[in-house]
Amino acid sequence: MSSKIYAAEECFEKASRSVFKFNMFLDDVIIEPIAKGYNNLPKPIKVGTGNFTRNISTLLTIPASLLQGNFNQFAHSTGSILVNSTVGILGFLNPAEKMGLKSSKEDFGQTLGSYGLGTGCYFVLPILGPTTVRDSIGLVVDSYLDPFAHITIREKELLSISGNNLDYYSVKGATAVDFRSNNIKNFDSLEKNSLDLYSSFKSVYLQDRSNKIKNSPDDQDDWGNLEN
């Protein structure tokens, strides 16, 4: 894959840089301190919370896998949800993994990517962070496609289960804190060693999305014939 695919054009760089600064400020004063506190919790609580939020994220993987025609992933995700939500006590444990069921995280943005749709231009959303035109469309569709969003923010019932806005935003908040706490060192290291942090985050975001669409890391072979 050429590096041009990663280097998405900016939609409105100046505004995005301002939003990025705002997000970094929010991270400094709210998310990072919470994530550091969360890291001090006993390991079983941290692992359980991580399992719980990942199990709920897997709900979106089920319809996304179907739309991608990836039936193997569909079977693994469905099996994982069923096992972890029951035997795994509402997803706090992860027995599915021990049974060889691998649940990956898929969404509609990745589905569009798997259809061959390009990223479109890149921008940064307040609070939600880096995105592209394709992924932001995906984000809107996800709120209709995701069974968890359906029973919470859409206030519908599914298999006699329902919730509310608070449930949805609490789980999303916990997911963000869990992710941030697992990446304290990575964020710090990137922040300390970047000449332009905005561009580093952009590169990391675009590489990550590309890998997720292909379901494998890039082979990174764009070194040409550089000799030492």
Next chain:
Amino acid sequence: MKRLKVFLTSIFLIINSPLFAYSSDPKEFVQELVTDAIEKLSDKNLTKDEKSKFVEKVAIENVDIKALGLYTLGELRKSSNESDLIRYQMAFEKYFLKSLTSRLTDYSSNRFEVVDSEKKSATYTIVKSIINPKDGSPEIKIDWRVYTKNPEKPLIRDLIVEGLSLARTQKEEFASILGSNDNDIRVLISKLNEFVNN
């Protein structure tokens, strides 16, 4: 007793001289190098300065810093004049060594294990490894892109952390700086020097 002292001194000098090299097998090379680095960086008897000097020595001998510098410069390496390129390479090396020391120090308290390797071509092998943080965070997958054009002297060209290439990230960061400064390599050199001096 005198002979023993001479023998021990000789061993010490050999181990600390550039003649002491890591294995030429990419997998063993990475395992030996990282084990050595973790051991040194977590040694409480060494000062910060001694640790930095160790990292610099190991990096200069085992990382393809010159090729990495040219890669991260992108297409500009073809159109820049020689004197700018030399100044850029010097600034990049200092920048790279400083950031590498910082990164290695950040991760030195973790457990490291090489799990596999895959020969991609005659000149490249990817060595797969995992880091298990002691704080209970999920394990981190790190792939090492090892350049093996000289099979006797493998060189590291890139670290791919959870599928994210550090070299590519660096390249795109530099491209952004150059893009907003009329592709002026001197601006990039000055930013690299600024980082080193801060």
